[in-house]
Amino acid sequence: MAQSFHLSSPITDINPIKPSNCCSDLVAFDVTQKESIKVTHAARSERKKVIVVGAGVSGLHAAAVLHRHGCEVVVLEARDRIGGRILTSRKGDHVRDIGAAWMHETSQNILVKLIPKLSIPYYYDDGVPLYFTREGRTGSQFKAKKVADEFADYCEWFYETNPEAEDRPVHEFAKEFVLQHQLITEDERDWAPQAIREVELWIGTSTDQASSKHLSYFITERNLYMKGGYDRIVNWTAESLRSDPSIIRLNHHVENVEWNEDGTAPARIRYKDAAGAIGFIGGDAVIMTSPLGVYHHNLISFNPPLPSDIQEGMSKFSYGALGKVFFEFADVFWSKENDQFVFYPSPPDESDASSGSSVQSTPSILSIVENDNILNYATVTINLWIMTGSKELCVQIAEPLTQRIESMQDPKEIYLFFEPLFKLFRTEPYKALPRLTNVETTHWTQDPLAGYGSYSADKVGDEPQLLVDALENHKASRLQFAGEHCTVVGNGCVHGAYKSGETAANNLLERFGIPYDGVDALSLK
Numbered sequence: 001m002a003q004s005f006h007l008s009s010p011i012t013d014i015n016p017i018k019p020s021n022c023c024s025d026l027v028a029f030d031v032t033q034k035e036s037i038k039v040t041h042a043a044r045s046e047r048k049k050v051i052v053v054g055a056g057v058s059g060l061h062a063a064a065v066l067h068r069h070g071c072e073v074v075v076l077e078a079r080d081r082i083g084g085r086i087l088t089s090r091k092g093d094h095v096r097d098i099g100a101a102w103m104h105e106t107s108q109n110i111l112v113k114l115i116p117k118l119s120i121p122y123y124y125d126d127g128v129p130l131y132f133t134r135e136g137r138t139g140s141q142f143k144a145k146k147v148a149d150e151f152a153d154y155c156e157w158f159y160e161t162n163p164e165a166e167d168r169p170v171h172e173f174a175k176e177f178v179l180q181h182q183l184i185t186e187d188e189r190d191w192a193p194q195a196i197r198e199v200e201l202w203i204g205t206s207t208d209q210a211s212s213k214h215l216s217y218f219i220t221e222r223n224l225y226m227k228g229g230y231d232r233i234v235n236w237t238a239e240s241l242r243s244d245p246s247i248i249r250l251n252h253h254v255e256n257v258e259w260n261e262d263g264t265a266p267a268r269i270r271y272k273d274a275a276g277a278i279g280f281i282g283g284d285a286v287i288m289t290s291p292l293g294v295y296h297h298n299l300i301s302f303n304p305p306l307p308s309d310i311q312e313g314m315s316k317f318s319y320g321a322l323g324k325v326f327f328e329f330a331d332v333f334w335s336k337e338n339d340q341f342v343f344y345p346s347p348p349d350e351s352d353a354s355s356g357s358s359v360q361s362t363p364s365i366l367s368i369v370e371n372d373n374i375l376n377y378a379t380v381t382i383n384l385w386i387m388t389g390s391k392e393l394c395v396q397i398a399e400p401l402t403q404r405i406e407s408m409q410d411p412k413e414i415y416l417f418f419e420p421l422f423k424l425f426r427t428e429p430y431k432a433l434p435r436l437t438n439v440e441t442t443h444w445t446q447d448p449l450a451g452y453g454s455y456s457a458d459k460v461g462d463e464p465q466l467l468v469d470a471l472e473n474h475k476a477s478r479l480q481f482a483g484e485h486c487t488v489v490g491n492g493c494v495h496g497a498y499k500s501g502e503t504a505a506n507n508l509l510e511r512f513g514i515p516y517d518g519v520d521a522l523s524l525k
């Protein structure tokens, strides 16, 4: 799948930044010093050996930083590929990102620098979306979306001014908000809680479960679609590690981590290789980058057990399940003008029994089955015709639907479930839908190495800051953690994961007494 990418330009610029957690007396240096500094680091470190578990973007970046500072690094990856939750499928010119596909928070996302640097084709997908309900496209006076935005603002204000207030499910709180709102119409009162469900496709979980206190609602940010494939970022991150083929070890599934703080014995990791044979590897320190869901399912054991504050932090941070279903057609039958099609399901009292409504009469089994289709769920569909030129739509879904769709085997059955949505998207409603040529679904919820989900999500009662604080408490530990769940800045995202790898590596450099070189690899020409 992955194609390697080589920088052709010489290094001309180094930007020394001294991180706050670095006690080094290092001053600015020029590029001619780079090699001698590397040698000095190597000598000072006495070749400290660090085992990095996981070759996603956080693990690769952590390993690259340590490698640059002369440490011996070994990256153990259970899969037969690098990239983790970044997975680009390439067939000829056809590029499809099965995991991450966007750079979010582009104004602060450090990885955006790589777009021009690596000449990666991109697309800002912030054109005007089309909004749909069962009745078809919404008109310009459909203001429920604006009321939903107002609720999100209210929510943020409410918990800022009442930090001790009880956390509540977003759907419940939104319903209360519209009931008390005196200046909206009855229609807006009904539809605003449905419109807020668009956020489900950001956080990967339903508004019945999502936390109001930590509602992440992206109203103004820009998002950049990685039209050229996210694997370009992964390959760039891994580049320096590939000079030595013994660094990244694929098909090494870590089962147990023995660690200690006093340094009298090396940390020891037990893994299973592709043939099922058990192996052991030791090192001075370990960086764990498995997804949060892996720890929730106790898929790796620690000896001694993890510190209680880290365990508590992990248990107070949930994991969501965003899914994607790609449908490729023989022809484009949808609008060629709009980037996204947002669908809002009907308010419960207008909907059928299968969506959990309070309909009094008992519906027949047939009507439940007939009505059990995609129109009972909020979806955001990506118009890949505009983004990449392929004749396909990518429907994004959230749990609990993700688990259900990802377990379905038959493409025809999947298509029939989604067909009512496509009928709504027709630009000429009387025409038959064109031939379907390909269906592909994600399978993250069935994947133990992805922690049976997609990324961390704030559910009711969560306190994500607890994990970040616990990791900070243990920043001098020989057992470090990195990954998208280890940060509150860019959490759930590729750029957050990347940065977390740097933090973990810096923590170990400090522990080893190795000065941080201040190199901003992203700015190197």
Ligand SMILES: Cc1cc2nc3c(=O)[nH]c(=O)nc-3n(C[C@H](O)[C@H](O)[C@H](O)COP(=O)(O)OP(=O)(O)OC[C@H]3O[C@@H](n4cnc5c(N)ncnc54)[C@H](O)[C@@H]3O)c2cc1C
Pocket (backbone or CB within 6 Å): 053, 054, 055, 056, 057, 058, 059, 076, 077, 078, 079, 082, 083, 084, 085, 086, 098, 099, 100, 101, 102, 103, 104, 252, 253, 254, 255, 289, 290, 291, 294, 299, 300, 322, 323, 324, 442, 444, 449, 450, 453, 454, 455, 482, 483, 484, 485, 492, 493, 494, 495, 497
């Ligand atoms: C469907 C989906 C859509 C997404 N969309 C976006 C998006 O548009 N933009 C965005 O910024 N982010 C998005 N994300 C999130 C983004 O992909 C992640 O935040 C990021 O890739 C996480 O990197 P990581 O290094 O923390 O973890 P991972 O990439 O998961 O890396 C962890 C690695 O550890 C390995 N591992 C796990 N257990 C073991 C073990 N026992 N032994 C050895 N190896 C092990 C895994 O195989 C994996 O390779 C999306 C994710 C998904 C699933």
